[in-house]
């Protein structure tokens with residue numbers, strides 16, 4: 001954090017040069033119009049945290065432009081984004097909200113890679129000459145920063161002249177970066193936006209920082225005062241809040257540090273934002289860890305969304321009647337909602353019928369009705385007997401195939417038709433139950449045994465019948 005007043009050389013040295021050129025272009029365009037432009041938020045935080053030599057990889061950049069636009073309909077941010085798009089035609093332009101915010105997006109660009117640049121407008125539209133009036137300027141960028149979540153995210157670097165490169169730190173963000181604290185800007189922060197609780201945990205665990213004690217008290221107070229009800233659609237439902245909670249949950253549950261974050265959320269009582277009855281007790285913690293083993297073993301290719309499976313295990317821990325509603329509120333995909341709603345039925349069928357399966361083939365018939373995520377959810381929620389059988393099904397039995405296929409049946413002279421599938425099923429069952437295959441037999445021996453089995457059960461004399 002050894003920054004002198006002018007940060008621009010440090011910013012330049014730490015960014016890949018195409019990105020620095022983009023910023024240069026942006027502040028030149030702003031200067032031409034007499035506007036101020038600031039780099040704000042996470043980029044400033046990460047630049048200040050980076051060690052002195054290292055380059056910082058930024059995929060998200062937040063800019064705030066402080067300027068007056070002649071047209072009341074278009075924010076300065078939007079105009080600046082349009083001007084930049086002229087220079088960078090490969091960028092996609094998005095305009096959000098009431099003409100105030102624009103974003104430029106690059107996807108796998110040869111120079112810029114994947115990059116998202118948000119350009120917001122500070123609220124000085126009422127003042128005719130903001131750039132000429134330092135007090136107005138300071139108050140508008142200050143206001144913008146005051147609306148942010150934590151002091152370490154409320155820092156800005158001015159990119160335009162005069163005083164380009166100056167670090168704006170109205171709330172003590174630099175001290176908090178040094179002392180590694182996550183601190184909110186005001187007492188009502190979490191009441192205003194409960195998803196900030198999840199953000200506080202995310203930044204604390206990711207950066208190895210502490211949630212500053214007063215901030216922690218604000219969190220506990222917000223939770224004690226029932227703030228989580230807002231997220232669950234009571235008190236006049238705010239869907240945007242649920243979308244943001246989902247995206248924070250996703251962020252946390254897919255990060256390498258998800259276990260530590262989940263523990264901290266639980267410790268703060270913040271899992272109540274998912275549902276008031278949700279607690280990370282020993283049993284749930286055990287299930288979550290079992291899930292981690294299942295996913296490592298059965299989904300190394302990551303065909304499932306692991307973060308979502310973690311969330312499903314949390315939701316599946318709730319009483320049956322809450323699961324569908326919570327999954328709906330969090331806008332999970334329809335198959336996930338259905339899985340959670342039908343989990344009790346699947347669980348009942350599996351737990352009831354497993355002990356009755358005297359042969360492996362019966363067990364395979366039972367379990368193959370369910371998809372992998374359902375079996376994983378049932379496995380983590382049930383005692384060892386159920387878990388072991390599901391585990392063996394997933395690791396061994398479901399991979400066993402009948403040693404012959406339809407073409408083989410045809411070559412043997414059986415008349416093609418729907419009966420093939422019955423014959424192959426019978427053959428598979430016999431294979432699973434060890435009737436056909438002898439352990440460590442060669443492929444030729446297995447084949448011969450399978451043909452003999454068919455000849456016995458579907459005699460050659462009745463080839464045409466089968």
Ligand code: ATP
Pocket residue numbers: 040041042043060062147148149150153154193195196199
């Ligand atoms: P990351 O490196 O994880 O992307 P970030 O700080 O860039 O971190 P974003 O979620 O991209 O995080 O948000 C960008 C900035 O917007 C933050 O630095 C913060 O200043 C502000 N911000 C985001 N979400 C909120 C919120 N819920 N309340 C207040 N400010 C927020």
